[in-house]
Amino acid sequence: MGSAISTKPASRPLHPWPIRLTHWANAALLVVMAGSGLQIFVAYPALGPVADLAWWYPLQWKEPPHALTLGGWLAGARHWHFAFAWAFFLNGLAYALYLAASGEWRERLFFPRRDLRHAVATFLYYLRLARRPAPIGLYNGLQRLAYTSVLLIAPLEVLAGLALFKPVQLPRLTALLGGYEGARAIHLLVLAGLALFTTIHVVQVALHPRTFLAMTLGRTTLRGAPRG
Amino acid sequence: MERWNERVERLLFDPDRLAPELGPEEAPEPSAFPKYKISRQFPHTPAGWLLRIGGLVARPMTLSLEDLQRLPQVSLRVRHHCVEGWSAVASWTGVRLSHLADLVRAEPRAAYVEFRSFDSGYYSSWDRESALHRQTILAYAMNGQPLSREHGAPVRLYSAVKLGYKMVKYLTELSFLPERSGGYWENQGYEWYAGV
Numbered sequence: 006m007g008s009a010i011s012t013k014p015a016s017r018p019l020h021p022w023p024i025r026l027t028h029w030a031n032a033a034l035l036v037v038m039a040g041s042g043l044q045i046f047v048a049y050p051a052l053g054p055v056a057d058l059a060w061w062y063p064l065q066w067k068e069p070p071h072a073l074t075l076g077g078w079l080a081g082a083r084h085w086h087f088a089f090a091w092a093f094f095l096n097g098l099a100y101a102l103y104l105a106a107s108g109e110w111r112e113r114l115f116f117p118r119r120d121l122r123h124a125v126a127t128f129l130y131y132l133r134l135a136r137r138p139a140p141i142g143l144y145n146g147l148q149r150l151a152y153t154s155v156l157l158i159a160p161l162e163v164l165a166g167l168a169l170f171k172p173v174q175l176p177r178l179t180a181l182l183g184g185y186e187g188a189r190a191i192h193l194l195v196l197a198g199l200a201l202f203t204t205i206h207v208v209q210v211a212l213h214p215r216t217f218l219a220m221t222l223g224r225t226t227l228r229g230a231p232r233g
Numbered sequence: 234m235e236r237w238n239e240r241v242e243r244l245l246f247d248p249d250r251l252a253p254e255l256g257p258e259e260a261p262e263p264s265a266f267p268k269y270k271i272s273r274q275f276p277h278t279p280a281g282w283l284l285r286i287g288g289l290v291a292r293p294m295t296l297s298l299e300d301l302q303r304l305p306q307v308s309l310r311v312r313h314h315c316v317e318g319w320s321a322v323a324s325w326t327g328v329r330l331s332h333l334a335d336l337v338r339a340e341p342r343a344a345y346v347e348f349r350s351f352d353s354g355y356y357s358s359w360d361r362e363s364a365l366h367r368q369t370i371l372a373y374a375m376n377g378q379p380l381s382r383e384h385g386a387p388v389r390l391y392s393a394v395k396l397g398y399k400m401v402k403y404l405t406e407l408s409f410l411p412e413r414s415g416g417y418w419e420n421q422g423y424e425w426y427a428g429v
Contacts, residue, residue: 049318056265
């Protein structure tokens, strides 16, 4: 959908300010939520009930590295986690509402009929099995797939967190996620997914520094030119 | 922020909602239920142990274990949620705290209940609504056996609606109070409300 982007006035930033603001707020909030969450996990670094640990989890009783934790101890980390959870949720909600209302979703989200072929072509290019596919608009198909996947699993992380917070008062949600232990496993696995995404994301940004400028200043040059 | 979260938690708390009763398949190894204490050794029941119930009540009482066992008996088999993140399941038998509150005629202005123990001063205090929930009991038996020393003999608090550290073991005294009075872990920074 290159046409959607080329019809915009040239002065329009690549990323409108609400997207840049919520993106960077989310980056900071994700660090706080992940760090405090891992500190909470230190208190019982296992999955499954005490009498019946999950057979499929390879890291039973392996504590997450201290450098990745935040909050100092269990009670402190819980205060961090339950305070910043509100900001994390509200920021995500603001982003989603802006995405929907502004029409930005059209060129940012993954639509299989439009983007699947391009996502596969880009993936093959990364594996050096094919030539680089022709660029399409703001993001390539694989980027759209990655960003949309994150937007789908992030709400799951919030819902699983809610189930862990109130397993008795929210019985339907908790049952839907496989009970308290199911929700706990989902909460950790989705974190792993978000961490994997973030790692690849940061590497890609490091390889393409102009995207960092775009997400920070809204344009890809330090001077005022509309597009790089 | 904790006050704000407590308001949300109280809003979410439904006094009539019951935690699901679980079947025997939920606890393949009953002996694996973790046992915590504050004293260096698991405390022994003092000779002549009695449970005192007082505070804002019309009829303060002192009950022996036999007195408690003569009261209407209920059993719970619900998931136990520890603040550390583990869960476990056991059957607990005892008397509903709401029944005792009726017996002593707890005054309406007693919005809190304090639980004290003989485990080196371990204690906690609860909101009245959670304390009088149908699944909050003073338990004297676990998995069909008299409560063991490790699990809080002779009588402990057990509930479906709070985290484990709120469920005081080795009980000695219950007080209906107009204000909250903290708790052993709560005074060190753990969340006071701690509902699940």
